[in-house]
Amino acid sequence: MTAVTTSLPTAPASSGAASPATLEAEGISAWFADHKVLDRVSLTMPALEVTALIGPSGCGKSTFLRILNRMHELIPSASLAGRVLLDGDDIYDRGRRITRARREIGMVFQKPNPFPAMSLYDNVLAGLKLNGIRANSSGKDSLVEECLTKAGLWREVKDRLRQPGGALSGGQQQRLCIARSLAVRPRVLLMDEPCSALDPTSTRRIEETIADLKEEVTIVIVTHNMQQAARVSDNCAFFLAEQGTPGVIVEHGSTDAMFNSPQDSRTSDYVNGRFG
Ligand SMILES: Nc1ncnc2c1ncn2[C@@H]1O[C@H](COP(=O)(O)OP(=O)(O)OP(=O)(O)O)[C@@H](O)[C@H]1O
Numbered sequence: 392m393t394a395v396t397t398s399l400p401t402a403p404a405s406s407g408a409a410s411p412a413t414l415e416a417e418g419i420s421a422w423f424a425d426h427k428v429l430d431r432v433s434l435t436m437p438a439l440e441v442t443a444l445i446g447p448s449g450c451g452k453s454t455f456l457r458i459l460n461r462m463h464e465l466i467p468s469a470s471l472a473g474r475v476l477l478d479g480d481d482i483y484d485r486g487r488r489i490t491r492a493r494r495e496i497g498m499v500f501q502k503p504n505p506f507p508a509m510s511l512y513d514n515v516l517a518g519l520k521l522n523g524i525r526a527n528s529s530g531k532d533s534l535v536e537e538c539l540t541k542a543g544l545w546r547e548v549k550d551r552l553r554q555p556g557g558a559l560s561g562g563q564q565q566r567l568c569i570a571r572s573l574a575v576r577p578r579v580l581l582m583d584e585p586c587s588a589l590d591p592t593s594t595r596r597i598e599e600t601i602a603d604l605k606e607e608v609t610i611v612i613v614t615h616n617m618q619q620a621a622r623v624s625d626n627c628a629f630f631l632a633e634q635g636t637p638g639v640i641v642e643h644g645s646t647d648a649m650f651n652s653p654q655d656s657r658t659s660d661y662v663n664g665r666f667g
Pocket residue numbers: 423428446447448449450451452453454455466
């Protein structure tokens with residue numbers, strides 16, 4: 392139990408985790424200036440499950456992921472159409488704060504990005520201040536332990552919490568970033584190729600962390616690694632942008648079905664490594 396409190400009206404309760412939410416994308420199209428890169432993409436990403444977004448380079452997976460937590464609109468030339476519903480509420484609703492969407496729907500990036508000179512302890516808590524969430528010191532201590540434990544890093548770092556974030560290995564840094572994301576109690580965690588900069592052992596460690604986290608938070612992961620998609624996800628969506636056309640979802644469904652009995656020959660070719 393933590394003593395985290397917040398000034399935000401919709402913030403997580405003073406103790407316990409926020410509940411995982413279902414995320415639904417409805418008819419998402421996206422542009423960079425007049426270049427259309429996604430065309431009417433719809434996908435349900437169920438709570439308590441891991442959804443993998445797969446497909447060749449440039450088909451719009453990362454763009455789609457950034458639309459899911461309102462990061463796409465940070466790019467000056469970017470625009471979009473469609474809706475994103477978090478347990479039925481449109482995150483793009485005019486009355487809804489952008490910071491709320493980014494807190495409820497966290498993001499872990501390809502390259503671990505801890506604050507290198509900041510202590511491990513402060514790295515975990517870095518998102519609290521940004522989100523206007525207050526905690527007393529015992530609340531902070533327990534939150535740091537809880538998030539590092541969930542991220543699978545606590546045992547490795549519990550005796551050196553005052554060391555800088557930059558002193559960790561790449562894989563540990565990525566788990567630190569996961570702990571930092573968890574500290575603001577997200578309901579969904581988006582992961583954009585979180586293992587692509589990591590060695591196989593660190594990759595396996597992150598995959599174990601993902602498996603442990605899915606009871607806590609809905610996970611959507613972009614990966615180029617088909618073995619990884621098969622290992623970590625419950626559902627997959629296969630994106631494709633053919634011959635300069637905008638990206639679409641060719642097929643989506645349970646990971647088992649996508650890998651063992653795909654309906655579309657392009658899905659079969661992709662998951663079996665015949666292109667991309
Ligand atoms: N900031 C940007 N400005 C202009 N075009 C962009 C920008 N970001 C992405 N694009 C274009 O949007 C399209 C989709 O890119 P995106 O990065 O979403 O694809 P992706 O499937 O995630 O690729 P990868 O697997 O290589 O990361 C590409 O044509 C890309 O060149």
